[in-house]
Amino acid sequence: xxxxxxxxxxxxxxxxxxxxxxxxxxxxxxxxxxxxxxxxxxxxxxxxxxxxxxxxxxxxxxxxxxxxxxxxxxxxxxxxxxxxxxxxxxxxxxxxxxxxxxxxxxxxxxxxxxxxxxxxxxxxxxxxxxxxxxxxxxxxxxxxxxxxxxxxxxxxxxxxxxxxxxxxxxxxxxxxxxxxxxxxxxxxxxxxxxxxxxxxxxxxxxxxxxxxxxxxxxxxxxxxxxxxxxxxxxxxxxxxxxxxxxxxxxxxxxxxxxxxxxxxxxxxxxxxxxxxxxxxxxxxxxxxxxxxxxxxxxxxxxxxxxxxxxxxxxxxxxxxxxxxxxxxxxxxxxxxxxxxxxxxxxxxxxxxxxxxxxxxxxxxxxxxxxxxxxxxxxxxxxxxxxxxxxxxxxxxxxxxxxxxxxxxxxxxxxxxxxxxxxxxxxxxxxxxxxxxxxxxxxxxxxxxxxxxxxxxxxxxxxxxxxx
Amino acid sequence: xxxxxxxxxxxxxxxxxxxxxxxxxxxxxxxxxxxxxxxxxxxxxxxxxxxxxxxxxxxxxxxxxxxxxxxxxxxxxxxxxxxxxxxxxxxxxxxxxxxxxxxxxxxxxxxxxxxxxxxxxxxxxxxxxxxxxxxxxxxxxxxxxxxxxxxxxxxxxxxxxxxxxxxxxxxxxxxxxxxxxxxxxxxxxxxxxxxxxxxxxxxxxxxxxxxxx
Numbered sequence: 001x002x003x004x005x006x007x008x009x010x011x012x013x014x015x016x017x018x019x020x021x022x023x024x025x026x027x028x029x030x031x032x033x034x035x036x037x038x039x040x041x042x043x044x045x046x047x048x049x050x051x052x053x054x055x056x057x058x059x060x061x062x063x064x065x066x067x068x069x070x071x072x073x074x075x076x077x078x079x080x081x082x083x084x085x086x087x088x089x090x091x092x093x094x095x096x097x098x099x100x101x102x103x104x105x106x107x108x109x110x111x112x113x114x115x116x117x118x119x120x121x122x123x124x125x126x127x128x129x130x131x132x133x134x135x136x137x138x139x140x141x142x143x144x145x146x147x148x149x150x151x152x153x154x155x156x157x158x159x160x161x162x163x164x165x166x167x168x169x170x171x172x173x174x175x176x177x178x179x180x181x182x183x184x185x186x187x188x189x190x191x192x193x194x195x196x197x198x199x200x201x202x203x204x205x206x207x208x209x210x211x212x213x214x215x216x217x218x219x220x221x222x223x224x225x226x227x228x229x230x231x232x233x234x235x236x237x238x239x240x241x242x243x244x245x246x247x248x249x250x251x252x253x254x255x256x257x258x259x260x261x262x263x264x265x266x267x268x269x270x271x272x273x274x275x276x277x278x279x280x281x282x283x284x285x286x287x288x289x290x291x292x293x294x295x296x297x298x299x300x301x302x303x304x305x306x307x308x309x310x311x312x313x314x315x316x317x318x319x320x321x322x323x324x325x326x327x328x329x330x331x332x333x334x335x336x337x338x339x340x341x342x343x344x345x346x347x348x349x350x351x352x353x354x355x356x357x358x359x360x361x362x363x364x365x366x367x368x369x370x371x372x373x374x375x376x377x378x379x380x381x382x383x384x385x386x387x388x389x390x391x392x393x394x395x396x397x398x399x400x401x402x403x404x405x406x407x408x409x410x411x412x413x414x415x416x417x418x419x420x421x422x423x424x425x426x427x428x429x430x431x432x433x434x435x436x437x438x439x440x441x442x443x444x445x446x447x448x449x450x451x452x453x454x455x456x457x458x459x460x461x462x463x464x465x466x467x
Numbered sequence: 468x469x470x471x472x473x474x475x476x477x478x479x480x481x482x483x484x485x486x487x488x489x490x491x492x493x494x495x496x497x498x499x500x501x502x503x504x505x506x507x508x509x510x511x512x513x514x515x516x517x518x519x520x521x522x523x524x525x526x527x528x529x530x531x532x533x534x535x536x537x538x539x540x541x542x543x544x545x546x547x548x549x550x551x552x553x554x555x556x557x558x559x560x561x562x563x564x565x566x567x568x569x570x571x572x573x574x575x576x577x578x579x580x581x582x583x584x585x586x587x588x589x590x591x592x593x594x595x596x597x598x599x600x601x602x603x604x605x606x607x608x609x610x611x612x613x614x615x616x617x618x619x620x621x622x623x624x625x626x627x628x629x630x631x632x633x634x635x636x637x638x639x640x641x642x643x644x645x646x647x648x649x650x651x652x653x654x655x656x657x658x659x660x661x662x663x664x665x666x667x668x669x670x671x672x673x674x675x676x677x678x679x680x
Contacts, residue, residue, distance in 0.1 A: 010491040017495025024502030031509045038517040045524040052531035055538035062541040069548035076555045118551045119558070132573075140566040150562040153595035180558060187547055191540045212556055217674065219567040227577040231589050234582075235612055235652040316580030 102130030131168035140221035226322030367400035424448035561669035586612035614656035
């Protein structure tokens with residue numbers, strides 16, 4: 001060093017200074033670069049944090065949405081059959097076939113049912129034969145089944161009438177039905193939601209509000225209703241034999257007469273029912289109702305005869321018979337059954353008073369007749385206050401019936417001996433009986449007065465005057 | 468010229484570092500030190516601070532990501548359940564009650580027993596529910612009694628004009644066919660024709676339209 005000249009030393013120091021400073025600035029440059037990198041990373045992180053924080057904030061809302069959907073889906077899928085029910089489906093098809101009357105020939109399960117998705121489709125193809133109405137009833141059974149089943153396609157091939165064969169013609173059918181089974185475990189696992197039950201209870205209203213109405217439409221098939229089978233050539237044969245098979249049918253005029261008679265009876269029943277509705281006199285009302293009921297029984301017998309003997313074969317007459325007679329009578333009967341529980345308290349009290357008066361005045365037959373008119377209207381639920389009055393009416397009727405039976409007994413009272421402190425005696429049918437003596441298995445002498453005797457007959461006390 | 472110092476070592480004038488050398492050394496040192504101090508400041512004060520900030524952010528993100536993943540799973544489940552709900556609704560709403568359709572069809576064809584307007588019967592029928600945008604369809608091999616095409620037109624009119632029956636139908640084929648005769652029947656002549664009825668896709672059915680409102 002000592003040998004180095006001053007200038008060289010200065011140069012060395014300057015160079016060293018530059019190199020070392022350079023290193024330091026290099027370090028600064030590197031650090032700045034790192035700082036920039038960190039800043040960029042932080043910026044990215046902040047964006048991610050923001051997003052994550054937003055997601056975290058969304059959790060309660062998303063949890064709510066999931067709960068609502070889970071609960072509603074649980075309801076929706078109730079329309080679908082359970083996997084276990086599906087195993088029983090063949091039995092269901094058989095029972096539908098039996099109740100509709102079709103003859104099932106083949107039942108083939110289709111491919112499918114192994115889907116990994118949430119819904120697995122199951123199909124069944126079947127071949128069968130039957131009348132058009134049986135087919136429609138069979139198809140309707142699937143369409144009104146408690147679980148969702150749909151008919152995807154069907155074919156009808158019209159059958160032909162054999163010689164001398166009466167009634168509806170059998171056609172050949174093929175039909176495919178399909179249904180779906182919900183696979184709850186399909187897809188990802190459910191996200192566990194803490195305190196699920198409480199949250200579900202809190203969201204009850206929202207769950208109900210957001211539930212889409214999944215109504216499975218249903219249709220009630222009402223049968224043939226006097227319509228012709230549209231898969232049968234309806235034209236009559238040239239020889240005069242009706243294509244529909246009714247050999248030896250009544251002439252149209254006679255069929256018209258039958259229908260006219262039935263329509264008259266329907267009109268009469270309607271009139272009687274109308275008068276029964278309009279009158280304010282309760283007893284008159286029952287009288288009209290009784291007459292209408294009698295006529296109803298009569299017309300039902302006639303309807304049965306018309307059907308059994310196939311008296312109305314003309315298409316339009318048969319159709320009118322169905323619509324204007326059968327349907328009307330069925331509706332009346334249905335309405336009558338619904339109304340049979342509808343006697344009011346005041347009506348019941350009127351009847352009770354009538355029966356009491358009849359019994360006091362000895363008009364036993366009137367009491368029994370009146371009761372038979374209202375008997376079907378005396379059924380009430382156990383908590384209904386009218387039940388008590390109805391019970392009283394029934395008790396009065398029982399007394400009237402016993403009274404009728406008693407009046408048929410031959411009891412000739414010829415004299416009485418009344419003893420103040422002992423048992424009094426009466427002479428009945430020439431024999432003497434004391435109070436408490438049995439006259440027959442159900443008949444006892446209960447009490448003896450100077451001009452009367454009181455008997456106990458089948459649990460009812462009845463007083464009879466001395467002749 | 469050569470100068471020779473003849474004085475003994477101990478008497479010789481001491482050699483001192485020149486100011487220039489010392490100055491340059493000092494300057495270099497100051498510059499170097501300042502540089503390293505600056506580096507230290509940048510590294511320790513700025514870089515380390517920002518690094519710590521990054522680590523803390525990473526930690527925060529790590530904590531939040533657990534929740535974010537939970538939310539992602541919930542969103543995925545919500546989408547899946549929405550899809551399932553739509554599927555089941557679609558399944559339920561796309562069912563055609565064939566019994567009802569066929570019952571109405573029988574009513575129109577029977578025409579309350581009135582054979583004057585039309586008198587139609589069929590020898591076969593095939594029906595299917597269609598798929599996707601293709602709605603259900605019914606195809607029938609039909610015959611209408613008497614050779615008058617006006618009766619066939621009457622029948623087609625009755626089908627079209629029955630609002631309850633035809634509301635979800637899209638098209639019906641035009642009248643036409645050929646006259647066939649059967650000598651054993653009265654009337655002998657009948658028009659044989661193919662009846663082709665096409666329905667709208669289930670999404671356009673009136674019951675589904677009402678629900679949308």
